[in-house]
Structure formats: structure tokens, C-alpha cells
Amino acid sequence: MLSSKADDLACKVRSKDQRGLARVLSMVENGHPLAPPILHSLFNPERSSLTIGITGYPGTGKSTLTNRLITYYRRHGCKVGVIAVDPTSPFSGGALLGDRVRMQEHSTDPGVFIRSMGNRGHLGGLSGTTRDALEVFAAASYDPVLVETMGVGQAEVEIASLADITLLVLVPGLGDEVQTMKAGIMEIGNIIVLNKADRPGIEQLEMFVNASLDLIPDQTARPSVIRCSALSGEGIDKLTDAIVSCVSLGTGRKIIARRRTKLILRSIIREKGRELARKHVSDRYGSVEGAVESILQGKTTPYEIGELLSGFLTNKRENDHERNRD
């Protein structure tokens, strides 16, 4: 599957060449045709590098927390990768830039590699890019790799969940109802971080979170709840301890590898599936837009096209069957 150029770039990533790493990340982000063979070469289901997702509403101090974690892991001699997911929107751009400035202190440290990922096209695209970038960072021996997302929409949660362990960051005073009522929000974090723990309302928040966690049907999957202050650094040690026990006790490397592999495969199936279906529709109607025209003219319906796509599948299988009999 590997061309010599893809092979060369994969080698550069593995040998920790920073310019090679940057180049491959750009290829992943731009959907370069060499990206799949490079990723195929770099992928290791049992990689030891841990990826940590950090998610939560804006204003919960995610960037400050990320910054603290970078400092902590650097002190322990780790090379740290960071993916900062920036959905480009007129409503978030400004504030986001301000946040990211806090990470600048690490930008001259060669042991830290920070990469911002923009929202190119649809959200599925950004999720695919993050998924692949995590594998590239891991192959270049960055351990851990932190993924920080904006907000807690479905897309952001999905992106953060691509990591091996997800931290959900909550703070007192942002409105407990809003923070926790969102369907299933508590189910997305392996660790719930109660940040800004020096603020009033921390007791109520912790009680509320614990009461909500009591409702989880499978209590063996109950996330740990850690109070900390990213600003002062208090509680960061407890948090990193919780991350370690999350790996060793809670889940284990093998289970993490299986979960990660499933997630990546499922997401690639979704991506390629849409591509396949679009292609079939285009083959028949010239383009998806052409199919829309046919529907508007009353010649077909989206449901008939859906049945055609299912039927195509059945025919294909029958053809394969024929071929096997030859």
C-alpha cells in the first residue's frame, strides 16, 4: 500500500522529525491522497501513547487546565502533543484566540507540539481529522496527547471521545441545570473535573454531580469526580493520579486499544459510506443536486433513492455470488 514517498514521510514521523510531523498533519488536514497510506503505516492498535480529551462549556477553564497538564507532564519528562480544536465561527473565534494565548508559554519548548485544527467544511470532517492526527502524534512518540474542544455539542463530545480518556470540565455558578441536564452529558467523561473549586457553589455542584452519577445504571463505569483549580494548580496531582488509575484499574490497555480501534473503524465506515452512497446517487442522477431536481420535479422521492441504494447493495451481493460460482 505504501509508495516510497509515503514511506519516507512515515519514517520521518516515527523518527520524531518535527517538520515531517507538521507536514503529515497538514496532509491529514487537507485530505492529501498520501494521507491514508501514511496513516496505515503509522497505525498501531496497541500504541502505548495515551490520548486525553478535554471537553466542557466555554468559560470552564479548559485551556488553563490543558496548560497545567502540559506543565505537569513536561516536568515528568514526557513529550506532550496538543490538538486544539477550533470550530471556526464568528461567534467563538475571538474568545478562543484569547484562551489559546495562555498556551504560548510552551510554544518555544521543543518537547511540546501544539496544533490547532480548524473546522473545514462539515463537522464530520473535523472529527475525522482529529481522529487521524491523534494517531500521527502517537506514532511520533508524543505521550500524552491532549485534545481540547470548544463547547459540549454532539460534535465536540464526539471529538473528545476519540481520545482514550475524556475529562468533562464543570464549574460552580454556570448553572447546574444547564451543565448537567443536557441529555447524557455526564456519560461522556471518564473523569469529571470540578474546576474553579475555590469558588462559592462548589459543594452544591459536587452534590449535584454525585446525585446525577448515582443514576448511571452501570456503576462500575461511574466516572471519578476531582476538584481542582487549574489557575492555582491545586488538585492537578489528584487529577493526573485519576488519569493513571483510569488506565490501569478502570479499563486497562487492552480494553482501551479495543475501544479505540472500534471508534476509528466506525468513524471511517461512516465517512466512506457517505462517499459511496453519494457516488451511487451521482452515477444515476449526474450529481446529488441532479437527484434533488428529479425529486422536485416529482420524478422520484428521497425514499425511492434510499431503496435504490439498499437494492444496489443486494444486487452487488448477488453479483459477487455469481462470480464465486464461476
Next chain:
Amino acid sequence: MLSSKADDLACKVRSKDQRGLARVLSMVENGHPLAPPILHSLFNPERSSLTIGITGYPGTGKSTLTNRLITYYRRHGCKVGVIAVDPTSPFSGGALLGDRVRMQEHSTDPGVFIRSMGNRGHLGGLSGTTRDALEVFAAASYDPVLVETMGVGQAEVEIASLADITLLVLVPGLGDEVQTMKAGIMEIGNIIVLNKADRPGIEQLEMFVNASLDLIPDQTARPSVIRCSALSGEGIDKLTDAIVSCVSLGTGRKIIARRRTKLILRSIIREKGRELARKHVSDRYGSVEGAVESILQGKTTPYEIGELLSGFLTNKRENDHERNRD
């Protein structure tokens, strides 16, 4: 495409038979094999029935607003359909039930048909169910059909956006930052409803919302902002006027029909595409789980499987080409 049984059920829906309608909605929800031919028969890209999505954070009074809109449209002689989207979660179930009780006053009115849709399986499933249920309601001459969702996650926004017009409900005091910082949240509503307008903080909220809307690049698509109090009923007339002008001035029936058709087709392409890709993977590895095993054993990678799916597509097209030359 129609079997006589599907034809019979489609007729019942069109002739406004309530039991037939309920039955078809259940078939749609359960993925019954007759659902696609029935939907094919009922689908009308230029249907006159208007569908209205209502979305916003919990606690913003969406159910009370829905209730008001039902009352308003009933007074004007309309038959009103309601789809209440309930993502089943231990963290939302209780509160939700309480909210929905408010709609009970309409439950004995034969001109109102309320249907709760649960989150069966993954979120894509619920979105597909809502998409199809809207077409069924429209075919049974319910006009308007209201879709009320929980929260403002990506999935909820997607579901509400399946409607022709979307109302985004905000309230003073829920934390302006949280309400509007979420990437692009303001872009999802055709009309922004500032509910609980009698509460303190309404002025600031309105200023904040307008300042955010000033940033939208295309100001012709700027949503209108309507203050109201769903509880007292004040401002509901202004809201329904805004809905009317949204249809007649802002977009027009033809543009709505085109947008709706595109959305439905795109969502069916996504759904069937995943099905197709899963099938191909299963054909090769026995099951998706079998592919995961192969990856964990180091025999392949998700990226190689992705390339196989792309390659399958290319081969298929080549085969078609061969066939055309015969």
C-alpha cells in the same frame, strides 16, 4: 414500489384516519419494511404544510411555548401536529415528563396529534425517525407540525433543523455566555425567541443577541429577534407574524421545498451509506467486530479498510462501464 398493504396505509394517512396515522408513525419509528414504500407514496416536495422546530436549553420554556403555539393555531382552525423528541437518558427523563404534562390539556382535542419520539439506538436513528414523521404528519394535513427538542446539542439542532423554520429559545439569566458562545448556535434559528421577557436581564440579553447577530456575514439571513412570555401569552402574536413573514418574505415556499428536499436526501444518503459500508466490511470480515479483531491482530488497519471501501467503489464503476459497452 407500493404493495397493496402499504398503499392502503398511505391512503388512511392521506384521508386523516387517526389510527392509520398512529400506526404508520409506529412503523416509521420501528423501521418496519413497509415504511419506505409508504413514505415514498406520501412524500410531496411542495407540500403546503409548514413544520416548525423549537430548540433551546432546558429551562427556557420550550414546552410552554409549544403549548401556546398549539392554542394559537387551534384558534385559527388549524390541525396541529406535535413531535416531542425525548432522548431517553437517566439525566433528562424526569424533568421531561414534567414538562410534557403541560401539553396534556390538548390531548383530548381531536385537532391536535402529539407524538413523543424516544431515542432508540444512536442519535442518527432519532433524527431519521423525526425526518420521516414530519412527512407523515404533513401528508395527513396537519399544518403546522411542531417539533420540540431537548437541549441544544448537535443532534438536537440537527433534528430541529429538519423543520422548515427553526425557533431558537433563549431566556435572561441562564448565562449569556453559555447560551451564545456555543459555536454557531445563533446560526441555527430562523427566529430567535427571547422568552420570559418579563424577567430582569432581558435588555442585556437582547443587546447581546443583536451584537452577536451583527457578526453574521450574510445579513440578509439575519434571524428576527422576538421577545415574548410563553407563560402569559404576551408576544405570541408577534412570533406567529414573524413565522409568516419568514415563509413569505424571507424564503418563500419554493426555497423551503428545495432546502427540505436537500436535507432529507442528504440524511438518507448518510444513513444508507453507512449501511452499505458496514455491509461491505461484513462481507469481507464476517462482521464489523471481525474487522476489529483483524486490526487488533495486526493483519490490517482501519485506514486500509477505508482504502478498500474507496477501491470497491472504483471497481464498481469500472464494472458498470464494462457493462455499458456490451
